[in-house]
Amino acid sequence: MIERRHITGLVLAGGQGSRMGGIDKGLQAFRGQPLVQHALQRLSPQVHTTLISANRHLDRYRSFGAPVLTDSLPGHAGPLAGFLAGLQHCRTEWLACVPCDSPMFPLDLVERLAHALRTQGGDIAIARTGTQLQPVFCLMKTHTADSLMRHLDAGGRRIERWCVEHGCVEVPFEEKAAFANANTLEELQKLESAHD
Secondary structure, three states: OOOHHHEEEEEEEOOOOHHHOOOOHHHOEEOOEEHHHHHHHHHHHHOOEEEEEEOOOHHHHHOOOOOEEOOOOOOOOOHHHHHHHHHHHOOOOEEEEEEOOOOOOOOOHHHHHHHHHHHHOOOEEEEEEOOEEEEEEEEEEHHHHHHHHHHHHOOOOOHHHHHHHHOOEEEEOOOHHHHOOOOOHHHHHHHHHHOO
């Protein structure tokens, strides 16, 4: 049984925002609130406690009430660097991760990932919509930190390649629109219009 009290939630907001012209994606407004705040509000009821992975505007991110972690690796190693920071600071057996730029992810995301791990085994569960993996929506055992460090030290940057080592469970979700994300300001505007 993977209980809520055994799960820490991590919102990934440490990217460079390159496709948004370098602006800090997590702080962009969606329905009048920063994207990171939407993510925290959806994730918090699903986990015991929350963390934020960020590398800029740290005081602003701290104002949302969750501890803020920065990447320990240089060179913007991507989401895996955020995973590593979360795993290294996690005080529970499990870490659930979501990105800051998908403000409509399922309210039972973590429960469904946990159920799949409970029934199928494995150390990591990843959401899948149709044939498309959603690797930044995942639940992982905290003890995977050592293997992730080895993977990153070897130059690995792809989530899927690291997950293979841990008997990764792919968990199907039919609600594809719930995982829609905003990589550009135009996509953010479209996302807001679609949910008005």
